[in-house]
Amino acid sequence: MRPLIELIEREIIAEGVLSFARFMELALYCPDYGYYQTKKDNPGRRGDFFTSVSVGELFGQLLAFQFAEWLEAEFKVQSSKFKAQIVEAGAHDGALARDILNWLQTSRPKFFEQIQYVIVEPSPRRQEWQKEALEKFAPHVRWFADFENLKLKTQNSKLAGIIFSNELLDAMPVHRFGWDAAAKKWFEWGVALAGGKFVWARSADGSSACSQQPSSQVAHKLSALHHLSPELLDVLPDNYTIEFSPAAENWWREAASVLEGGRLMTADYGLGADEIFSPGRPRGTLRAYFRHHVANDILANAGEQDITAHVNFPAIQAAGEAAGLTTEGFLMQAQFLTRILNKAAKDKSFGEWSTFRTRQFQTLTHPEHLGRAFRVLVQSRPAPKSVGD
Secondary structure, eight states, X not given: OHHHHXXXXXXXXXXXXXXXXXXHHHHHHOTTTXXXXXXXXXXXXXXXXXXXXXXXXXXXXXXXXXXXHHHHHHHOGGGSSOOEEEEEEOOTTXXXXXXXXXXXXXXXXXXXXTEEEEEEOOOHHHXXXXXXXXXXXXXXXXXXXXXXXXXXXXXXXXXEXXXXXXXXXXXXXXXXXXXXXXXXXEEEEEEEEETTEEEEEEOSSSSOSOTTSOOHHHHHHHHHHHTSOHHHHHHOOTTOEEEEOHHHHHHHHHHHHHEEEEEEEEEEEEEOGGGSSOTTOTTOSOEEEETTEEOSOTTSSTTTSEEEOOEEHXXXXXXXXXXXXXXXXXXXXXXXXXXXXXXXXXOGGGOOOOHHHHHHHHHHHOTTTTTTTEEEEEEEEOOOHHHHO
């Protein structure tokens, strides 16, 4: 996509070495040419990557059942005039929202009438995709560009209910840090131009590679890395690389700050505390995908391929707890969905269990499919008494 490449080239020429976080931001989210702005059908069998939603409706149905259980218990929705909110961020083409709302409308019609479904979506183009998919639910769904926009238009500084995302944080821009074994110091990987191609380059001073990027969080992370145990640093190979996403942490922190009561949840693939440093990942977790295959060159084909990195769940969890949330669980997706199914199987509203549902559930939970790679983090804040009464 030449216009996007030229845009990135101009920023590199101006900066010398561009932060990879900025490169990733432009490649994925540039309003006119970014991957997620121009490709509606990138998930699924015909796209570039496979998601839990691509498996079928079951993932959304299980989430809908769990959301109803949480909200009915926490807010007494069915005995109150209060409308609890289900807020989805990063709804892409609206398929997951459609699966959730379809199940609630069919299986819990009274509950369905007493909730408001909110989509937080900064892209006008993706909002149009979502509105098309959710046309029959139009009276029950509202869109906002961000949490600040939601607060302004609803005249509420806080919201009560559930805020959730599915495979959102892994696509937020990341900074990449490498270990210089000879110099015993960390540096930041950036992007430069050489021979008309984008290439990896070290930042000149070991700090943020791009002056356009906010540098305080990056500098703080670099400082923390330098204070890792000498025993660990001594065994790290040269150019050992890890990623850090201020954007993901900031998003989680903002979501936590507007949650007056209820739960904040994400399902994504990522790392636990004991997995951040692994000999099996000397070059980090950053990957590019094109038609379900790992692309050989992450910096090639800007705007044409997906770029993603594993979520640093300990950092996300810490951000939520610092904002006053309590961690209810950090589970593999298989564990999370199995717990829901154990309850749903005893509830007539969930309907009959078919062989089709069984196949979907196996794909969602099997360790060789989506069950082990994907994790679910759930944090909560008690609902104010006045809300549930």
